[in-house]
Amino acid sequence: MKSHQSALTIILLSCVLTTTAFSATASSTEASTNVWRDVPPGPPDAILGIAQAFRECTAENKVNVCVGAYRDEKGQPWVLPSVRSAEEIMLSSENKEYLPIEGDAAFVNKALRFAYGANAPLDRIAGVQTLSGTGACRIGGEFLSQFYSSKNILVPDPTWGNHHKIFKECGLTVGTYRYYDRSTNRLDLQGMLEDLRNAPDGSTILLHACAHNPTGCDPTDEQWDQLLDVIRQKQHLIFFDSAYQGFASGDAEADAKALRRVMDAGYPMLLAQSFAKNFGLYGERCGTLSVVCHDVAQKDILMSQLKCIVRPMYSSPPKHGSSIVRTVLSDEKLTQQYYQECASMADRIQTMRQRLVQALQNVGSSHDWSHISEQIGMFAFTGMSAEMCDTLTDQYNIFLTRDGRISIAGLNDDNLGYVAKAIHSVTDGKSITSN
Amino acid sequence: MILPSISRSVLRQHSKAAARYATNIHASRTMATSSSPWSQFEMAPTDPIVGLNEIYNKDDFPSKVIVGVGAYRDDLGKPYVLPCVREAEQILMDKNLDMEYTGIAGEPKFVDLALKFVYGEDSVPIQENRVHGVQALSGTGGLRVFGELMAKHGHKHIYVPNPTWGNHIPIFTNSGLEVRKYRYYDAESSDLDFTNMMKDIKDMPKGSLILLHACAHNPTGMDPTMEQWKEMSETIKKQGLVPFFDCAYQGFASGDPVKDASSVRMFVEDGHLISMVQSFSKNFGLYGQRIGALSVVGADEDEAKRVVSQMKMVIRPMYSNPPRQGARIVTTILEDPRLTQDFLDQCRGMADRINLMRTLLQDKLAEAGSTKNWDHITKQIGMFAYSGLNKDQVMEMREKHHVYCTADGRISMAGVTSGNVDYIANAIHDVSK
Numbered sequence: 037m038k039s040h041q042s043a044l045t046i047i048l049l050s051c052v053l054t055t056t057a058f059s060a061t062a063s064s065t066e067a068s069t070n071v072w073r074d075v076p077p078g079p080p081d082a083i084l085g086i087a088q089a090f091r092e093c094t095a096e097n098k099v100n101v102c103v104g105a106y107r108d109e110k111g112q113p114w115v116l117p118s119v120r121s122a123e124e125i126m127l128s129s130e131n132k133e134y135l136p137i138e139g140d141a142a143f144v145n146k147a148l149r150f151a152y153g154a155n156a157p158l159d160r161i162a163g164v165q166t167l168s169g170t171g172a173c174r175i176g177g178e179f180l181s182q183f184y185s186s187k188n189i190l191v192p193d194p195t196w197g198n199h200h201k202i203f204k205e206c207g208l209t210v211g212t213y214r215y216y217d218r219s220t221n222r223l224d225l226q227g228m229l230e231d232l233r234n235a236p237d238g239s240t241i242l243l244h245a246c247a248h249n250p251t252g253c254d255p256t257d258e259q260w261d262q263l264l265d266v267i268r269q270k271q272h273l274i275f276f277d278s279a280y281q282g283f284a285s286g287d288a289e290a291d292a293k294a295l296r297r298v299m300d301a302g303y304p305m306l307l308a309q310s311f312a313k314n315f316g317l318y319g320e321r322c323g324t325l326s327v328v329c330h331d332v333a334q335k336d337i338l339m340s341q342l343k344c345i346v347r348p349m350y351s352s353p354p355k356h357g358s359s360i361v362r363t364v365l366s367d368e369k370l371t372q373q374y375y376q377e378c379a380s381m382a383d384r385i386q387t388m389r390q391r392l393v394q395a396l397q398n399v400g401s402s403h404d405w406s407h408i409s410e411q412i413g414m415f416a417f418t419g420m421s422a423e424m425c426d427t428l429t430d431q432y433n434i435f436l437t438r439d440g441r442i443s444i445a446g447l448n449d450d451n452l453g454y455v456a457k458a459i460h461s462v463t464d465g466k467s468i469t470s471n
Numbered sequence: 472m473i474l475p476s477i478s479r480s481v482l483r484q485h486s487k488a489a490a491r492y493a494t495n496i497h498a499s500r501t502m503a504t505s506s507s508p509w510s511q512f513e514m515a516p517t518d519p520i521v522g523l524n525e526i527y528n529k530d531d532f533p534s535k536v537i538v539g540v541g542a543y544r545d546d547l548g549k550p551y552v553l554p555c556v557r558e559a560e561q562i563l564m565d566k567n568l569d570m571e572y573t574g575i576a577g578e579p580k581f582v583d584l585a586l587k588f589v590y591g592e593d594s595v596p597i598q599e600n601r602v603h604g605v606q607a608l609s610g611t612g613g614l615r616v617f618g619e620l621m622a623k624h625g626h627k628h629i630y631v632p633n634p635t636w637g638n639h640i641p642i643f644t645n646s647g648l649e650v651r652k653y654r655y656y657d658a659e660s661s662d663l664d665f666t667n668m669m670k671d672i673k674d675m676p677k678g679s680l681i682l683l684h685a686c687a688h689n690p691t692g693m694d695p696t697m698e699q700w701k702e703m704s705e706t707i708k709k710q711g712l713v714p715f716f717d718c719a720y721q722g723f724a725s726g727d728p729v730k731d732a733s734s735v736r737m738f739v740e741d742g743h744l745i746s747m748v749q750s751f752s753k754n755f756g757l758y759g760q761r762i763g764a765l766s767v768v769g770a771d772e773d774e775a776k777r778v779v780s781q782m783k784m785v786i787r788p789m790y791s792n793p794p795r796q797g798a799r800i801v802t803t804i805l806e807d808p809r810l811t812q813d814f815l816d817q818c819r820g821m822a823d824r825i826n827l828m829r830t831l832l833q834d835k836l837a838e839a840g841s842t843k844n845w846d847h848i849t850k851q852i853g854m855f856a857y858s859g860l861n862k863d864q865v866m867e868m869r870e871k872h873h874v875y876c877t878a879d880g881r882i883s884m885a886g887v888t889s890g891n892v893d894y895i896a897n898a899i900h901d902v903s904k
Binding site: 072075076077078081084088103105113114115119123124127131132133134135136137167168170171174183198201202204205304312316317318319320321327329330334336337338340341343344347348349350351352353354355356357 | 509512513514515516517518521524540542550552556557560561564567569570571572573574575608609610611612615624638641642644645744752756757758759760761767769770774775776777778780781783784787788789790791792793794795796797
């Protein structure tokens with residue numbers, strides 16, 4: 037049972053949350069007016085707050101490279117045609133009934149196949165439908181907090197900011213392991229191995245399945261060998277967060293390689309899966325949380341416990357997004373179409389990635405931007421400092437997160453040159469590495 | 472802190488599992504699944520309401536009937552999607568909208584319309600812009616966000632009526648609040664236990680949260696009269712309590728959404744700074760879309776907005792932002808006068824059919840030869856009839872007659888049809904004579 041008695045919580049991006057025990061001893065007639073009086077304003081969310089600032093900005097040349105949502109070559113949101121087709125089908129075929137607590141079984145089945153592969157032993161994988169990746173991490177974290185012997189979870193440094201908040205809310209002790217070497221803008225394998233070795237045995241290790249957010253830096257196969265060696269020795273529990281399958285390389289099978297390797301090797305693992313990016317279903321909140329079990333009996337037990345976590349949180353998941361995914365993946369033609377559409381998003385991003393590096397060279401930057409070329413997924417982790425990012429926003433109306441992360445999906449022909457020039461301006465003569 | 476039994480069993484399982492795992496952890500060198508971290512866990516109990524569907528589905532009996540979950544059925548026993556909802560969906564398709572993330576608090580237009588729907592556009596706090604809220608994952612989601620919010624802001628307990636919707640208990644317990652009960656229903660007389668309820672309210676410590684069902688109390692269907700609500704409002708004010716409304720049946724109870732919001736509007740007029748969760752599952756038939764709202768009436772605009780900012784702090788690490796489709800459907804309907812009228816008509820149609828079934832069921836019970844007093848079936852309001860059947864009778868009804876209701880004897884009237892009402896009446900009579 038988690039405690040809500042903490043007085044101070046320090047979260048990743050240095051906002052301080054205070055909880056205030058406000059007085060309940062007001063006089064009887066004034067009691068009503070005292071109810072909310074002492075509630076302080078909550079700090080704005082780092083990423084979503086910047087997105088809001090972008091919306092409110094009136095400058096004509098403003099550029100949004102902040103939120104990780106795909107944009108087409110005209111800078112517009114893009115609903116996949118296969119998704120639209122699914123919605124048309126659903127207009128006449130779907131009712132509005134409650135889904136079961138664990139979600140749409142047919143959807144979960146398709147989703148787990150998509151992640152774990154055609155030969156996966158689904159009968160011993162406990163899977164529930166969740167509210168996208170956030171919801172999956174929350175359910176998984178609550179599950180670990182209640183049922184797993186270790187309360188330690190280690191997340192990479194850096195990671196998606198919300199990871200810290202989610203697992204803290206679950207009552208877990210959140211630690212970090214070194215991941216990204218800012219002095220080389222590459223994976224810090226030695227630091228990572230050392231931190232995993234130093235963690236208490238049986239800790240939970242959160243790993244990004246592919247296209248690490250925010251760095252875009254993934255371990256190679258050989259680096260995975262070494263990581264898994266240590267994880268095996270320490271009997272750590274792996275918790276994969278998979279938000280970009282299909283979207284990272286354009287090949288859904290390839291993007292799932294790491295997590296399938298772990299599963300095939302028999303490691304116990306959890307998987308949080310999101311369909312926000314690869315299906316473009318951001319606002320419909322569609323995902324899964326799954327736990328690989330020993331056998332069917334164990335799976336049934338875990339399903340019953342997962343349901344006990346879901347029911348008092350939101351009873352059952354929302355069905356629009358899951359029905360779309362199920363409809364697409366149940367139709368051969370739509371499935372083929374979907375894979376092409378997802379690959380096209382990944383292709384455009386990869387093209388823009390290479391062109392950004394080219395453009396930076398063209399405007400005269402002498403920095404080594406090769407890390408951007410090598411990174412994978414939606415983001416470029418530039419290495420720019422917070423001050424440089426602030427200047428980009430204040431002077432150039434380019435909105436990005438203060439860790440130097442750019443969403444490449446936000447780049448297009450119209451703004452690429454402008455962005456390259458601006459980045460060059462703020463980085464020229466300064467370092468894009470740090471210790 | 473008094474823990475309900477489900478939490479005690481969870482804790483027991485956890486400590487047993489932890490003890491065994493700690494001894495096993497160094498035993499095996501391989502990562503084979505024999506050293507699974509999950510091997511010691513026990514099966515959790517099924518949810519009493521939702522689990523009923525699972526049992527029902529396994530039954531082969533051709534005439535089986537389920538009157539369990541509160542989901543409306545038409546007179547053929549089929550799920551019903553409101554025509555105005557279908558029309559709204561077509562309108563949305565034609566608009567070709569994107570599927571971008573909405574804000575943490577959801578669609579502002581939806582929240583605005585939802586709050587006006589229940590508080591009334593001419594409500595003074597609405598006019599003064601001091602009612603604010605967030606889109607929620609229907610009732611459950613709104614309750615959970617509220618529970619966590621209040622636990623983080625100094626509250627230790629919440630009072631709920633006895634009985635109440637079963638899920639209230641684990642929602643608030645998991646939020647970190649101790650759940651206390653106030654007397655509400657007198658099973659002997661199948662009536663509101665008003666005198667004892669008022670006694671219990673007077674005993675509540677100052678500043679306590681008190682949960683009130685806005686209308687169509689679940690599971691009993693017994694609501695206070697307007698005079699009784701008045702007395703409750705005065706006493707709650709005098710006691711310095713914090714009233715929190717659960718409003719899941721507005722429009723669905725009497726057929727008139729304005730009438731169904733009377734208790735809420737009275738409290739607001741009386742000056743209470745209420746908080747409220749609304750569900751659009753039943754009245755709009757949007758069950759699976761998970762659409763609702765959580766709101767507060769602040770002393771001023773800034774205060775209400777501050778509370779909303781704190782709600783967002785709870786939501787972000789729970790699900791980031793809410794699903795859009797349900798919000799868009801409700802918005803499309805409520806922002807269009809003609810669609811709104813269609814909605815009111817269709818919602819009233821559902822309420823009317825349920826009330827007709829109440830009358831029919833009571834008649835059929837008499838026809839079947841029952842000499843018991845079944846007045847409460849037509850006196851109660853909303854989706855459920857709190858039959859008064861005890862657990863043994865409910866089980867016998869399941870086993871012998873294949874009629875499924877929850878163990879507390881709560882019958883979802885929405886599941887009663889002109890085709891099955893005879894069968895149900897006979898079954899009830901048979902186990903209760």
